[in-house]
Amino acid sequence: MGVRRAAKGVGDFLVETLGEAVAEVILSLLACALLGCLALIAFLSWSFSPRFTLAGAGLLSLLLAHGAWQTFRTRARGHRGGLAALTAVGFTVTAVTALFLLLFSTGCDCL
Structure with a gap:
């Protein structure tokens, strides 16, 4: 009985290790x-119109700054308005995406 339990434990360990390795590869590829898609969007946008690209980047920066301000400020009682909630969600999604890229694309050899 001890050998069977040890073999089952080793098998479970191998399956878990292989699953983690596959998940790491999938997340790195993602x-x-x-x-790559973000770089392609920036390239295509710049080739279409550099002025619109800079204007769009400036507008996006203002919206993200407003979202960060809405997220981290101490606010009075009540709820956020439409634009404030939208910019806060946009900032949160951008921050999570940046963290994801920081954690998983650092080992990417595609650059």
């Missing part, structure tokens, strides 16, 4: 694909 991060590389996301990074």
Whole structure:
């Protein structure tokens, strides 16, 4: 009985280790694909119109700054308005995406 339990434990360990390795590869590939898509969007946008690209980047920066301000400020009682909630969600999604790229695309050899 001891050998069977030990073999089952080793088998479970191997399956878990293999699952983690596969998940790491999938997340790294997803991060590389996301990074490539962001670079492609920036390239296509710049080739279409550099002025619109800079204007859009400035507008996006203002919206993200407003979202960060809404997220981290101490506010009075009540709820956020429409634009404030939208910019806060946009900031949160952007921050989570940046953290994901920081964690998983650092080992990406596609650059």
